Amino acid sequence: MNVVVVLLLLVIAAGVGRRLLDLLHLPATNMAEEGLLSLALGFGLISLVTFLLGIAHGLYPMLILAMMAAFAVVGFRGLVVLWRRSQSASAPRISWITGVTLCIVVGHVIANLVVALTPPAQWDALVYHLAAPQTFLREHYLIEMPDVEQTYWPIAIEMLYMVLLPFGGDTAPQLLHLAFGILATGSVALMCQRLFPGVPPGLAAAIFIAQPVVNKLVGTAKIDMGYALYAILGLHAAVVWHSTRNWRWLCAAAIMCGLAAATKLIGVFLVLLLLPVLFVNQRESSTSARWSALRAAAVVAGVITVIISPWLIRSALLTGDPVYPYLSRFLQALPVETARTHVISITGLVRIPWTLTMDVLPSSAAGAPLFLALLPGLLLIRGRDRIVKPLLVGVSLYIGVFYFFSLLEMRFLLPALGVFSILAAYVAIQLTSTTWRALRIALFVVVFTPLAASLYVAARRVPVYWDVVVGKESRDAFLTRRVGPLHDVLRFANQTLPTTATIFAGWEVRRYYSDRRFLSGNSIWWINESAGIATPQELRNKLRALGVTHVLLSWDYHNTLRDMFRAGLLVHDPETNLLLSPSFQPYYRTIYRAGPVELAELR
Amino acid sequence: MRPPRHHDSVPDQHPCRSLNRSKAEPRQAKLHSEVPIKVNSQLEASSTVYQRRSRTSEKTPPFLGTTLLIGWCVVVYINYFQRFETVARLLAWIRVALGWS
Numbered sequence: 001m002n003v004v005v006v007l008l009l010l011v012i013a014a015g016v017g018r019r020l021l022d023l024l025h026l027p028a029t030n031m032a033e034e035g036l037l038s039l040a041l042g043f044g045l046i047s048l049v050t051f052l053l054g055i056a057h058g059l060y061p062m063l064i065l066a067m068m069a070a071f072a073v074v075g076f077r078g079l080v081v082l083w084r085r086s087q088s089a090s091a092p093r094i095s096w097i098t099g100v101t102l103c104i105v106v107g108h109v110i111a112n113l114v115v116a117l118t119p120p121a122q123w124d125a126l127v128y129h130l131a132a133p134q135t136f137l138r139e140h141y142l143i144e145m146p147d148v149e150q151t152y153w154p155i156a157i158e159m160l161y162m163v164l165l166p167f168g169g170d171t172a173p174q175l176l177h178l179a180f181g182i183l184a185t186g187s188v189a190l191m192c193q194r195l196f197p198g199v200p201p202g203l204a205a206a207i208f209i210a211q212p213v214v215n216k217l218v219g220t221a222k223i224d225m226g227y228a229l230y231a232i233l234g235l236h237a238a239v240v241w242h243s244t245r246n247w248r249w250l251c252a253a254a255i256m257c258g259l260a261a262a263t264k265l266i267g268v269f270l271v272l273l274l275l276p277v278l279f280v281n282q283r284e285s286s287t288s289a290r291w292s293a294l295r296a297a298a299v300v301a302g303v304i305t306v307i308i309s310p311w312l313i314r315s316a317l318l319t320g321d322p323v324y325p326y327l328s329r330f331l332q333a334l335p336v337e338t339a340r341t342h343v344i345s346i347t348g349l350v351r352i353p354w355t356l357t358m359d360v361l362p363s364s365a366a367g368a369p370l371f372l373a374l375l376p377g378l379l380l381i382r383g384r385d386r387i388v389k390p391l392l393v394g395v396s397l398y399i400g401v402f403y404f405f406s407l408l409e410m411r412f413l414l415p416a417l418g419v420f421s422i423l424a425a426y427v428a429i430q431l432t433s434t435t436w437r438a439l440r441i442a443l444f445v446v447v448f449t450p451l452a453a454s455l456y457v458a459a460r461r462v463p464v465y466w467d468v469v470v471g472k473e474s475r476d477a478f479l480t481r482r483v484g485p486l487h488d489v490l491r492f493a494n495q496t497l498p499t500t501a502t503i504f505a506g507w508e509v510r511r512y513y514s515d516r517r518f519l520s521g522n523s524i525w526w527i528n529e530s531a532g533i534a535t536p537q538e539l540r541n542k543l544r545a546l547g548v549t550h551v552l553l554s555w556d557y558h559n560t561l562r563d564m565f566r567a568g569l570l571v572h573d574p575e576t577n578l579l580l581s582p583s584f585q586p587y588y589r590t591i592y593r594a595g596p597v598e599l600a601e602l603r
Numbered sequence: 604m605r606p607p608r609h610h611d612s613v614p615d616q617h618p619c620r621s622l623n624r625s626k627a628e629p630r631q632a633k634l635h636s637e638v639p640i641k642v643n644s645q646l647e648a649s650s651t652v653y654q655r656r657s658r659t660s661e662k663t664p665p666f667l668g669t670t671l672l673i674g675w676c677v678v679v680y681i682n683y684f685q686r687f688e689t690v691a692r693l694l695a696w697i698r699v700a701l702g703w704s
Contacts, residue, residue: 358682369683373676380668431664431672439669446676453684 002117005168006175009046009160010039012068015075017042018082026248031089032190033236035082036183037252040233043226044259044307046071047159051310054142054159061166068163101202104451108209108218109182111458115219116174118465119475121482125221126510128155130170133162134512144318146525148509152324154311156262157223170512173221180225181218184418185209187232192422194239195387199422199429203447208421210454211368213410223263224411230260231270231415238277239387241296254300258307265323266412268308272397273415274300276390325524349403356410370450371420377427388423395419483510485595489552490514492592493599497550503599504543505552506579507561519546521579527572536584540602548602551588553580555596 017038021028028034049067053059094102120130128150136142145151157180164172188208189201208214217224234256241249253274261267278300279293312322321328348355357372378388395416402412410417428447432440467473479487486508493503494515502517511518520526529546533539543551561574578584588600684690 357679369679372683373679374672376675377664377672380664380672431669434664434666434669436666436669439666439673442673443669446673446680449680453687 002168002172002175005164005172006179009068009164009176010179011079012072012075013042013046014038014082015042015077015079016045016071017075018078019075020045022078022081024248024252026252027246031085032186034085036187036190036229036233037237038078038082039183040230040256040259042075043160044156044230044255044262046163047156047262048310050159050163051142051156054136054162055314057141059137059140059142059162064163064166095200098200098202100448101200101206101451104206104455105185105202105209107455108215108458109178111455111462112178112181112215112219113175114462114465114469116178117171117469118174119468119479119482120170120174120221120512121479122220122222123510125173126483126512129158129221129223130161130165130173131510131512133158133165133173136162137165142314147520147523148511149325149524152315152319153265154262154308155223156259156311157226160226161221170221174219177221177223177225178218180229181209181214184225184229184232184414185214187229187236188418188421191232191236191239191418192425194236195422196426196429199425203428204422204425206451207368207370207424208418210451211410211417211421212454212457213414213417215454215458217411222411224414227260227264227267228414228418230256230263231267231273232418234260234270235273235277235415235419238274242277242280242387245292247299250296250299251303254303255307257300258304260415261304261308262311265308266402266406268304269398269401270415271297271300271304272401273394273419275397276393277387280386280390344404349400352399352403356413368450368454370424370447371417373446374424374427374431375420377431378423381427381430388426391419391423479513483513484556485597486510486554487513488594489592489597489599492594493550493552496592501549502547503550503552504546504548504579504602505554506577507557507574508552508554508597517547519548521577530578533578536578536581536587539578539584540587543602550591551579551600551602553598553600555580555598559596 014035015038017040018034020041021034021038026037028037046068049071050064053063053067120126125131128148132145132148132151132155135145160176161173164176168175185205185208189205192199192201192204209218214225214228234253237249237253237256241247241253257267257270257274260270275297278296279290315324316322319325319328353372353375357369378392398416399413406412428443432443432447434440434443468475468478476487476491490513493501494513497503497516499516502519503514504519505511505521507522509520509522511520521530530539530542533542558574558577558580561570564570565573565575575581587603589603590598590600592599681694685694
């Protein structure tokens, strides 16, 4: 059923998006380009209307169904057009290299399909990607969730998850995220075909999907693959604009980047990736080229701002900060909890390619070694295409910003990885044109070793998930195995606590499996709320005032934070958390314990 | 027999046949003849600009440079794949066999 629901959403999005493509008069040159742009536009429109429905207190399953039915009617003509196009398109000739790379892509998709069919257990999904839509659906509108600051950010993909949850269950969002991953991989192939017609697009696609970070995330209910899809399509449209100077393509690039920013706030930095492409002009004189580039940059910035404005306005109305908490941090000196993964230095900046491949956080995923291995190969290719340079500059700017201002996590760098995949495929194919057979064979080994290794890693994960997919393992047993003792405690709370109970969790943030009202103490909201609290008595009174009846104490998470603080990665000392201090013990009575997690009644 | 051309150094059996100019042109022409919907002629022309530039830029990479690059790839892969238990064990075994440990 969940697969059917996701397929229906894809079909409706494609139909509606195709109608939007007509409105934009975007001259797509082939079926793949038309299909991918239609889907991306369709998803963007559905998420925007769902957002408006949420603002208007209309989040009822019947209303969502009616909305989707209306989209289906509107998009029917678009679907018919797409169907006719697909019938008239002939199948391309497939070389052996395309065949092999297609097998690699399909292998990754099958392995991750098994992961996507299991109950969600990924951290961020349980914190807000699924928890926020679930809470919104329960309250029938976009209720403010002050203890989950991520819900103030643009969360367009979560709006699509909200459409799926009532009809397809909680594996449907994971399947949609997998679909986003497949479409993003297709976008990489599409952009490769446009940039380097001599390079098999399947190779770039295989390099992209074989990224450890893609492999790790694509089957979970996160939103990063949606971000990657919009960003790569935006870059593709910018590249087409670069060669055609057709302003409709520039608008398409800006719309896609706007949708990426509405998916993930960091999407605004995509402008950095686009700027070098916009400013390199191949035809016009220098003065007119500069003006043209400036106009282009203004159009891109304007369209991005318009597309994310509903989200920014919502955040500004609720918190006074359109990009909460980032502006508040400067204006009100909020005690924002920050974690850093790296120490900033010039040598660190130079070492980024090595660091991203070899030394990443255990919670993150490394880059594929293929980029690090092959990128020096660009120096060996004489007379490189002119577009390569601005792309490399754009990618460097984008990664540089993340080095200085953010966590250096690979998932934030997915758009850059899309470009790298294309460049790596380009370098590989150019180098394998060498006349020396031994070198050619060695280069093929270099290219296919990480792809094969990634497929092996993906296949190795299947047995971990297989039993629950085929029903040999129960959902609860699987979740206890994947989420840990927290799942047992929340299950106990769901079965025994009254429906009016409110649970306050000292550090815990993973609320998705709680059917009771859940407040997290690991948030900026709580840091502010608890700022003046000095005694356990005051803490108890504060919790009572918030309607809290039970507290959830997660000692393993507390210990993790304590270790992070000692390593200099946290601003606030977790030991100052009164809730977990011995002095607060007289104010609660433990009613259930599973490992290091306990549920207690507030006295 | 047709006269030899300088780009014929790229062998015909190369998996990416479009790199071979003698094969590439008919294939690209076929690709463009398959365009199923309204085609922007400016767009098509620009796409050809990329193709032409791409082809004119292709020269055989230097032997020494390519060999050094493969050496670099081996260094990167050894460092990277050490995270796989099997590879780490194999490398340890090689170190012992060579008397490096």
